Amino acid sequence: MRWVNRQIGRRQAFGLAAIPIALLAIAYLVASAQRHAINPSDKILPLPTAMASAMWRMMREPDVLSGNLVFWADTLASLQRLGLGLGIATTMALLVGLVLGVLPPVRAMFGPLVTGIAVIPPIALLPILFIALGLGETAKVALIVIGIAPVMVRDVAGHVGALPREQIVKAQTLGAGSWQILLRVALPQALPRLIVALKLALGPAWVFLISAEAIASDVGLGYRIFLVRRYLSMDVIIPYVAWIALLAIVMDVALSKLSTKAFPWAHGAAH
Amino acid sequence: MSALLSLRDVWVEYGDRIVLEKVDLDVAAGSFVSVVGPSGAGKSTFLRVILGQEQATRGTITLDGAPLPPECGPDRGVVFQKYSVFPHLTVLANVVFGLECTAAPFLARLFGAKRKAAVAEAAEMLAAVGLADSMHLYPAQMSGGMQQRLAIAQALIKRPRILLLDEPFGALDPGIRADMHALITKLWRQYDLTVIMVTHDIREAFTLGTRVLALDKRRHDPHAPHRFGATAVYDLPLVKPAPAEEEATEAVA
Numbered sequence: 131m132r133w134v135n136r137q138i139g140r141r142q143a144f145g146l147a148a149i150p151i152a153l154l155a156i157a158y159l160v161a162s163a164q165r166h167a168i169n170p171s172d173k174i175l176p177l178p179t180a181m182a183s184a185m186w187r188m189m190r191e192p193d194v195l196s197g198n199l200v201f202w203a204d205t206l207a208s209l210q211r212l213g214l215g216l217g218i219a220t221t222m223a224l225l226v227g228l229v230l231g232v233l234p235p236v237r238a239m240f241g242p243l244v245t246g247i248a249v250i251p252p253i254a255l256l257p258i259l260f261i262a263l264g265l266g267e268t269a270k271v272a273l274i275v276i277g278i279a280p281v282m283v284r285d286v287a288g289h290v291g292a293l294p295r296e297q298i299v300k301a302q303t304l305g306a307g308s309w310q311i312l313l314r315v316a317l318p319q320a321l322p323r324l325i326v327a328l329k330l331a332l333g334p335a336w337v338f339l340i341s342a343e344a345i346a347s348d349v350g351l352g353y354r355i356f357l358v359r360r361y362l363s364m365d366v367i368i369p370y371v372a373w374i375a376l377l378a379i380v381m382d383v384a385l386s387k388l389s390t391k392a393f394p395w396a397h398g399a400a401h
Numbered sequence: 402m403s404a405l406l407s408l409r410d411v412w413v414e415y416g417d418r419i420v421l422e423k424v425d426l427d428v429a430a431g432s433f434v435s436v437v438g439p440s441g442a443g444k445s446t447f448l449r450v451i452l453g454q455e456q457a458t459r460g461t462i463t464l465d466g467a468p469l470p471p472e473c474g475p476d477r478g479v480v481f482q483k484y485s486v487f488p489h490l491t492v493l494a495n496v497v498f499g500l501e502c503t504a505a506p507f508l509a510r511l512f513g514a515k516r517k518a519a520v521a522e523a524a525e526m527l528a529a530v531g532l533a534d535s536m537h538l539y540p541a542q543m544s545g546g547m548q549q550r551l552a553i554a555q556a557l558i559k560r561p562r563i564l565l566l567d568e569p570f571g572a573l574d575p576g577i578r579a580d581m582h583a584l585i586t587k588l589w590r591q592y593d594l595t596v597i598m599v600t601h602d603i604r605e606a607f608t609l610g611t612r613v614l615a616l617d618k619r620r621h622d623p624h625a626p627h628r629f630g631a632t633a634v635y636d637l638p639l640v641k642p643a644p645a646e647e648e649a650t651e652a653v654a
Contacts, residue, residue: 294484302473304499310509318489395539
């Protein structure tokens with residue numbers, strides 16, 4: 131049978147997906163074991179036991195200085211920043227994207243500005259943010275917002291602007307005005323796209339979060355990784371990175387689930 | 402019979418390209434006008450101008466004696482070939498939407514007794530187009546023919562002065578198309594509609610219409626084909642047999 135026609139069942143897919151992951155894990159273990167055979171105090175490729183004990187320490191033993199459980203404090207701080215940034219950016223994307231997409235005068239007036247902001251590399255704005263907003267939470271959240279909002283705004287505006295003209299005309303023949311079209315025609319159809327935009331923005335949002343935390347912070351997942359780098363503490367860095375990956379996957383899956391649940395019509399509700 | 406819709410010396414030009422020239426037309430209330438013509442003869446432009454989606458460059462269009470406002474409104478209903486229904490609303494909500502827009506300017510939603518009345522009215526209209534059993538489906542779950550039925554119900558709930566159809570059955574199977582012809586003829590009689598239908602199917606034009614309008618260019622300049630626009634070159638009133646007779650002939654055929 132041709133490869134393009136091969137259908138993979140659920141269980142088979144699970145097994146197939148596990149193979150490369152298992153291979154990577156084995157390769158790591160082998161390399162790590164080899165290094166430890168030569169140098170038992172090797173820090174570059176720590177053994178799983180070392181990672182587990184390091185993480186146990188971070189999770190269960192309060193920090194000497196702050197008295198916090200470091201791992202959880204870091205997670206909470208990072209998620210709070212990320213959540214605020216994503217929330218603000220999503221709200222902006224929805225509001226601005228909708229009016230840009232539906233109302234041609236607004237698009238003519240603000241479209242070029244949004245495009246202009248979107249092409250500025252956000253990290254280049256980080257010094258400005260730190261100078262203007264200080265080194266506190268505001269600057270970090272602002273970096274995430276500035277980093278992802280323009281792209282999301284343009285995505286939503288583009289999607290709304292590309293709604294078939296027939297729909298907008300039809301709505302008018304049904305007695306709808308600009309506001310009603312915005313509210314009942316454009317808004318509901320923008321929402322599933324907004325979730326897609328948000329999912330795509332998760333990656334960049336994490337990048338900006340970690341960058342901001344690496345540069346100026348005293349708590350957070352990114353801060354911790356860059357802090358322990360000085361001591362070559364790979365036994366902390368690797369589990370932290372895995373934890374970040376897990377959080378990102380959970381968010382992505384949760385958003386997909388939300389979209390199928392809330393907007394069945396956008397997911398090809400079966401014939 | 403007095404004219405419901407009048408076009409006087411209507412021209413439509415895009416830059417130096419003339420699409421429609423000197424269209425003079427009166428459409429009587431209760432008539433079913435089929436518009437045919439070759440591709441690019443401006444059939445759809447003609448419809449869009451009446452709809453208000455596009456403006457005539459010159460000339461006047463009056464509906465019930467009053468000049469047409471320069472944008473679409475609830476006095477003219479429309480069914481397009483595609484994209485006529487809202488994919489995010491159920492069948493019922495698609496039809497109720499028209500009632501909600503007029504009754505609730507701010508929220509565009511009705512509640513309580515008003516909503517009940519609107520839903521009842523919409524359900525009645527859906528029953529009339531044969532969608533009584535599909536009220537809670539989304540358009541994507543329905544066939545093309547059912548979607549067009551919905552689009553018709555959606556337009557009729559507003560009781561438009563004129564119903565404009567832009568190749569409404571063009572994308573349907575022949576069998577389904579025949580069903581739709583029967584449906585639109587029934588609704589046209591039942592609701593005393595005035596219909597203007599653009600089609601590329603000549604047979605359909607003559608089967609449904611009480612009047613067939615052929616749009617084409619009268620003159621043709623081979624060096625500058627865009628400088629002459631189309632106009633109504635044939636305007637054929639058809640004498641239709643009464644409904645009972647028609648059914649009898651159909652039965653014989």
